Amino acid sequence: MDEQIRKRIEDDLKKNKVILYMKGTPDAPLCGFSAQAANILKSYNVPFKTFNILEDEAIRLGLKEYSDWPTFPQLYVNSELVGGCDVMTELHNSGELGKMLEKTK
Amino acid sequence: MVITEEIKKTIEKAVPHSTVYVLDPMNDGQHLQAFVISPSFEGMMLVKQHQMVLKPLKEAFASSVHALALKTFTPKKWEEVRGEYKFF
Numbered sequence: 732m733d734e735q736i737r738k739r740i741e742d743d744l745k746k747n748k749v750i751l752y753m754k755g756t757p758d759a760p761l762c763g764f765s766a767q768a769a770n771i772l773k774s775y776n777v778p779f780k781t782f783n784i785l786e787d788e789a790i791r792l793g794l795k796e797y798s799d800w801p802t803f804p805q806l807y808v809n810s811e812l813v814g815g816c817d818v819m820t821e822l823h824n825s826g827e828l829g830k831m832l833e834k835t836k
Numbered sequence: 837m838v839i840t841e842e843i844k845k846t847i848e849k850a851v852p853h854s855t856v857y858v859l860d861p862m863n864d865g866q867h868l869q870a871f872v873i874s875p876s877f878e879g880m881m882l883v884k885q886h887q888m889v890l891k892p893l894k895e896a897f898a899s900s901v902h903a904l905a906l907k908t909f910t911p912k913k914w915e916e917v918r919g920e921y922k923f924f
Contacts, residue, residue, distance in 0.1 A: 764903060795894075799887055799890075799891060800887065800890065801890055801893065801894050801897040801898075802890075802897060802903065802904075812883055813883060814882065814883040814886060815886070817886065817905060817906050817907070818882050818883050818886055821882060822882065
């Protein structure tokens with residue numbers, strides 16, 4: 732992955748404490764898992780940014796390498812990969828996701 | 837080899853002392869489910885457990901698999917919840 736892409740990713744992660752890289756947008760998700768992930772985030776009143784990876788191939792490929800995670804969505808909180816839809820759902824159900832998001836306020 | 841078999845073998849190799857079940861509920865070879873039980877998950881963050889399983893599957897994702905619904909358990913946790921999954 733070239734440095735320019737890595738830098739763009741890292742800048743985005745620094746600027747946004749909670750960012751969901753997904754397929755489509757929260758209001759027009761293009762994949763069931765992305766929709767579920769966005770809905771989970773909406774259930775917390777915490778501001779979050781989303782990034783439609785289908786509109787940026789370089790970021791889409793760069794992220795897979797950056798996070799060592801082969802699929803989307805990918806949630807990052809405080810620049811740390813929290814996980815994909817499965818992990819988010821489990822952490823949401825166990826209450827751990829709420830605690831993580833509280834820390835970003 | 838059937839994709840579910842291929843994935844099962846790949847995960848077993850990547851995760852020490854693992855018991856692996858891979859299912860194809862929609863029978864399409866694209867939307868798969870995997871249950872991975874291993875003592876090596878003990879004390880490991882959930883995202884790290886999943887990364888350990890997903891890392892060796894990059895080629896599978898690049899070629900045919902669209903999504904893998906993944907559940908990871910330590911043996912102790914699996915004993916607690918296995919009843920919830922009817923196909924066991």
